[in-house]
Amino acid sequence: MSIHAPPGMGTVYRAVLATLAEHGPHRPPLAEVARRAATNRQYLYRNWPDFQVLIREACEAELDRLLYVASDTGARLPPSCRVPAQIVRAARLLREHPVTHATARTSPDLLLTALARPATALHTRALYWVQARLYEWRPGTDHSTTARALFTVAAPFALVPPPSDDPSDRERLNARLSTTLHACLGLTPACSDCSDEAERSSHNPRSIS
Numbered sequence: 001m002s003i004h005a006p007p008g009m010g011t012v013y014r015a016v017l018a019t020l021a022e023h024g025p026h027r028p029p030l031a032e033v034a035r036r037a038a039t040n041r042q043y044l045y046r047n048w049p050d051f052q053v054l055i056r057e058a059c060e061a062e063l064d065r066l067l068y069v070a071s072d073t074g075a076r077l078p079p080s081c082r083v084p085a086q087i088v089r090a091a092r093l094l095r096e097h098p099v100t101h102a103t104a105r106t107s108p109d110l111l112l113t114a115l116a117r118p119a120t121a122l123h124t125r126a127l128y129w130v131q132a133r134l135y136e137w138r139p140g141t142d143h144s145t146t147a148r149a150l151f152t153v154a155a156p157f158a159l160v161p162p163p164s165d166d167p168s169d170r171e172r173l174n175a176r177l178s179t180t181l182h183a184c185l186g187l188t189p190a191c192s193d194c195s196d197e198a199e200r201s202s203h204n205p206r207s208i209s
Helices: 009-023 030-036 041-047 051-071 079-095 098-106 108-116 121-137 144-159 167-184 192-199
Strands: none
Touching (some): 051 121
């Protein structure tokens, strides 16, 4: 009888995300998660008796990963433009993520709730990330109010997928958000440097399977 090592946590999380991307967030089949993770349901039940806890952990880990990617805009941007560029990239990665598309397709009410009542652990993580980016720009200042304003502005751009995959739609959304974020921060309109940088991410948020 062959013995297989149990899957790592990252493998299980990726299996959850791939299942959510195919079926949406309402009642994703546990059996499919187990199949994608090359394990069985008993293993998942032992480690996550509450399936919703597993889904939350996988989504929180994926959000952390996307925000980490979005933080890296390179050193070429002027410091004042770095925060808008990071938020624009984060919004793009989130709205183009397969799980966001599946949620919009199968459970649009959840996205509306996320916009109207931003009080989940995912919202808290994202808001803290915005505050951290502002603190990197201007240390020693209380950015809580500004961070909440930027978060409110960016949320619709992050949670509402565009109507098509047309690259021009992506460019327009990025440009609108970038200009608005610059205005919120009292900066001059988005320069060509940060507009180009926001569009130049080589990361593909769809590769989660």
